[in-house]
Amino acid sequence: MKGFVIGALLMMVWLLAGAATVGKVDKNLTEMRAKISALKEYVVIFKSVDNNGTVLMNGEISVMNNTKYHLKTNAGETWFDGKTLWNYSAENNEVTIDEPKNENAILANPQKLLSLDSDNITESVFQGKEEKKGRSVNVSRVVLNNEGVKFIIMLYVDQETKLPLEMNISSEDGEYEFNIVVEKFKTDVSLKDIDFKFEPKKYPKTEIIDFR
Numbered sequence: 001m002k003g004f005v006i007g008a009l010l011m012m013v014w015l016l017a018g019a020a021t022v023g024k025v026d027k028n029l030t031e032m033r034a035k036i037s038a039l040k041e042y043v044v045i046f047k048s049v050d051n052n053g054t055v056l057m058n059g060e061i062s063v064m065n066n067t068k069y070h071l072k073t074n075a076g077e078t079w080f081d082g083k084t085l086w087n088y089s090a091e092n093n094e095v096t097i098d099e100p101k102n103e104n105a106i107l108a109n110p111q112k113l114l115s116l117d118s119d120n121i122t123e124s125v126f127q128g129k130e131e132k133k134g135r136s137v138n139v140s141r142v143v144l145n146n147e148g149v150k151f152i153i154m155l156y157v158d159q160e161t162k163l164p165l166e167m168n169i170s171s172e173d174g175e176y177e178f179n180i181v182v183e184k185f186k187t188d189v190s191l192k193d194i195d196f197k198f199e200p201k202k203y204p205k206t207e208i209i210d211f212r
Contacts, residue, residue, distance in 0.1 A: 024124070025121075025124055026124065026126055028126055028138055028140055028157065029116065029124055029140075031162050032115065032116075032157065032162055032163075033115045033116070033117070035161075035162040035163065036066070036114050036115045037066055037115065039063075039066075039187055040064065040065055040066070041062075041063070041064050041065075041187070041189050041190065041191045042062075042063055042185065042186060042187045042189060043060060043061070043062045043063075043184075043185075043186040043189050044060070044061050044063075044114075044182060044184070044185050044186070045059075045060050045182075045183040045184040045186070046058075046059050046060070046061075046180055046181065046182050046183060047059070047180075047181050047183060048178050048179065048180055048181075049178070049179050049181060050178055050179070051177070051179070056178060057073050057074060057075065058073065058074055059071065059072060059073040059074075060072045060073075061110055062189070062191055062195060062196075063111050063114065064191045064193075064195070064196065065082075066111060066115075067082040067111065068080060068081050068082050068111075068193070068195075068196040069109075069110055069111045069196065070195055070196050071110055074090075075089070075090060075091070076088045076089045076090045076091070078110075079196050079197055079198050080100075080109075080111070080196060081193070081196045081197050082196075083099060084097060084098075084099055084197075084212075085097070085098050085099065085100050086197070086198035088198065088203065088206070092207075093205070093206050093207065094206060094207040094208070094209060095198055095203070095206055095207070095208050095209070096209045096210075096211060097198075097208065097209070097210045097211060097212060098211045098212060099212050116142065116144075118144070120144055120145050120146060121142060121143070121144050122143050122144070122145055123141075123142070123143035124140060124141070124142050124143070125140065125141045125142075126138065126139075126140050127139040127140055127141055127154075129159070130156070132156050132165055132166060133165055133166070135158050135159075135160070135165060136158075136159045136160070137156045137157055137158055137159060137165055138156075138157045138159055139154065139155065139156055139157075140154075140155045140157070141153070141154055141155075142154075142155060149171055149172065149173060149175075150171065150172035151169060151170070151171050151172070151176070152169070152170050152171075152172070153167060153168070153169050154167060154168040154169075155167045161185075163182075163185045164180075164182050164185075165181075165182055166179065166180065166181050166182065167179070167180045168180075
């Protein structure tokens, strides 16, 4: 179950960075964080593809107040209301409940991934400008250390909206390598607190495992 959670949330690694100095951020990342922080409610529809273009996962994440999120993929769902985390595995038909403590573990928190909000980003370097999907994009290379494993994130960010279009992620140990494509970044949405809590009535006969 925990393997599913980590794998699903890894698919959410995207967004921008800059900075040629270790531990520093440049204008790109500063603007990206400010843009996302200002979006009190939004929904991102995305897909993960391999280097051949084969779709590995389709997903959607809803975020409110930059603290609550609901992640839905073809493998299951995750809800976080700012304190309690529910992870549902469709394969096992079970839900685990926990209260996460590690604020820097952004690979286990897609809301923090959306702004790369972590002290574990050790390097961020602007690579230049390109054209992608008919849009002008800024390209950046970000280095993230996650529990001793180094991840390289290549980011393609829309110059006009300051929002992500596509990214590539790979771990230094070679275990992870895939691409994320953002299909839609919707800001004209209306979300409610209940959207970020697991509702047992909607998932009958589901086993509930409480780790709190």
